[in-house]
Amino acid sequence: MKSTFTRALISLSLIAGLVASASAQTSLLNVSYDPTRELYQEFNPAFAKYWKAKTGEDVAFKASHGGSGKQARAVIDGLEADVVTLALGGDIDAIADKGLIAPDWQKRLPHNAAPYSSTIVFLVRKGNPKGIKDWGDLIKPGVEIITPNPKTSGGARWNYLAAWGYAKQLKGGTDATAQEFVKKLFANVKVLDSGARGSTTTFVERGIGDVLLAWENEAYLSVKELGPDKFEIVTPSLSILAEPSVSVVDKVVDKKGTRKVATAYLEYLYTPEGQDIAGRNYYRPTDKKVAAKYASQLGKVNLITIENFGGWANVAKVHFSDGGTFDQIYANK
């Protein structure tokens, strides 16, 4: 009996030791938005291997995914993220406003701190029964659109701005005609889920709607995961350059002493290996060479940028604040 007890004690202390050593190891918390799960699931082990080879240190990862704005709020309210990899620069700006991230965060890494980009495309049902080719087709009567709510989803804000940008560059396009166009488009929206993944599920699993406005990477991923024989991707003539941005959270890394590894983690996203992983997950790599490799897998599209709208601060104020252009669409109905 005694020996069993001793053995139990030993194994217990062993477990305790294991737990202790596990917590002594460096661990990084990456707070991200919904569609990056698969990307970082692949990227994290790659970086851990690279870091181990370079420094001999082990690094473990913890991941948190959710709506971009919700995640930013969690970081503001005290979620101790070492790095944030969110859907919009605007959400990182919000964290920076509270002094957790240096105001010049966007200049610390190349390409506005967006290691990969994406854009907005249309997902339609096989054979494209409604003949949807471009933004203009979306406002035709009888076309049912699925998009998340721009008020609660980062991806949906890109959708909204892309539609706005398309209408404005048409002949005689002004802000007023763009607003009219977007209003017509949202009149065709059947379900406004609160997040991008919710919309995809509504469109794919529930079979609602003729077209889903989605992140390009989400569209390709869902076609791959949920049925290559059921859906098609339509790339519109013009879309928006969506730049999901990344940053180290200065307050947290300084406190935890993880700045070096956190910075290296983000920089690794820009290396050919990191870029390759992004490309494999249907993001558009910023590295020209890697981008060329994946160019054939993604459609060609003309891209406008957020700068055409005067930056995120301005966009948030004009379009998505209370009483902004988005609210007006539903208020004047």
Next chain:
Amino acid sequence: MSVAGKRVLPGFNITMGYTLVYLSLLVLIPLSAVFFKTATLGFDEFWAVISSPRVVASYKLSFGASLLAAGVNAVFGLLLAWTLVRYSFPGKGLVDSLIDLPFALPTAVAGIALTAIYSQNGWIGSIIEPHGIKVAFTPNGVLVALIFIGLPFVVRTVQPILQDLERELEEASASLGANRLQTFRFVIFPALFPALLTGFALAFARAVGEYGSVIFIAGNMPMVSEITPLMIITKLEQYDYAGATSIALVMLLVSFALLLVINGLQAWTSKRTGRDR
């Protein structure tokens, strides 16, 4: 404290003290945060937030659908309670114990399951949508979810009262020549009414704040199928904490008023049915 001298039973001070401390720490102080955060807005701003058209539309849906769901539950909950108490049929024990299911099932799971059933390719959706009845992603979906979560409350408040009714009253009514329907209307229903009202109010109070199950099935169209708790989330997404707490405050006050009414009703119920004994 002059009354305390007459008390025979000990432990009032310690249990009451503990109750108040625990209640304050866990509920009252945290809830007061809602007041204080809202107070950072001026009254005009507060009013602008809680009376904006989208928010008002969400009150209409949240309160309207909750009222309707509680009404449906009152009718069918009464029927279910009646069936369970008065009739014997196979599988009764199972039905009786499953009534509490909505209470124990996580709301998100309920929402996903209901959406799967009532959307156009689901079991029920595929039958009713060709007939032009849409449930998922319309205000009807909100109603279905709220009926689901509210049902146990009506059944579980009516059931015990129905069980304790004195049979002699009904027999007397029958011997005086009343038929069953008349007996139900004039003898049974009046006795059940307070409990039914309590169950109705409980189901209503629970439904008004519900979020998890509704969000999947509602469709969330502004002005049409957005519930009030979603408006709070929307405000938070804009980093507008004070706006969020303003709406939360409105809901909190309504909840509190509702509960006061419910407890008044319950005191009335126990008096009328003499269940204090």
Next chain:
Amino acid sequence: MSGATATLAGHGGSVSSRYEDSSATREPTWVKWTLVTISLSFFSFFLLLPLFAVFTEALRKGWDVYWAALVEPDALSAIKLTLIAAAIAVPLNLVFGVAAAWSISKFQFPGKQFLITLIDLPFSVSPVVAGLIYVLIFGRQGWIGGWLMDHDIKILFAIPGIVLATTFVTFPFIARELIPLMEAQGKEEEEASIVLGATGLQTFWHVTLPNIKWGLIYGVILCNARAMGEFGAVSVVSGHIRGETNTMPLHVEILYNEYQFAAAFAVASLLALLALLTLAVKTFVEWQAGKSNNQSDKEE
């Protein structure tokens, strides 16, 4: 919540036969079966079907996928966290429930209805608000969040926050089960015991507790069921760190968002099973309570 459940204690069977045996209290057969059919259809459409859907979806890809979803490390840690949260929240509310019921039901004081209403409040507060209030207090910009940060005490986005939110949403259940029960039982027995020289604790243990035993257990069961299933409030304070701060309901949502529908429903079905198990225990409790009630009836 009704508080009247204790009296319902499982003599349903005998009640129905009593009514059905007498022609004065019996409806025509066609009325009976019409009513049974209507209420059972309603029951099936609104309760049985969703439950059925959960299990069908969970097993759509077979038992292997089902099992794999449950033993995956993130799922296991979610199950563990859910159990931990319930294991802390339920005893806390149990102690509170007994204390509150004692002071409210055995004594008269002004403002009683008001106090009961305050205890009820968490029941009708939206889960979204329940989560938000803890953010307002413990968040970095909250009342004591800054101080907590400085002292490296984690409440929000860690286990304490999840336990707090769970405790809040299950707050009234045990108290509300006990208050009407103890009120109905009056205080004569306890007073007699005190007069005979027993201490307060002895009185509670030997006189009160046996009387409220079944109501207490029923309250604990309800409280536990709700604690394990809470989604909205916990979602706000969790931080969603995989393998660390995800409870089972949150894990379901994550899997669902990863298009792993079968796995999501597998974990959901586990929660449904827990619910069913809880209900089975509850039925057993009521049956036991009914038996002991009948016995005491006979003794009288």
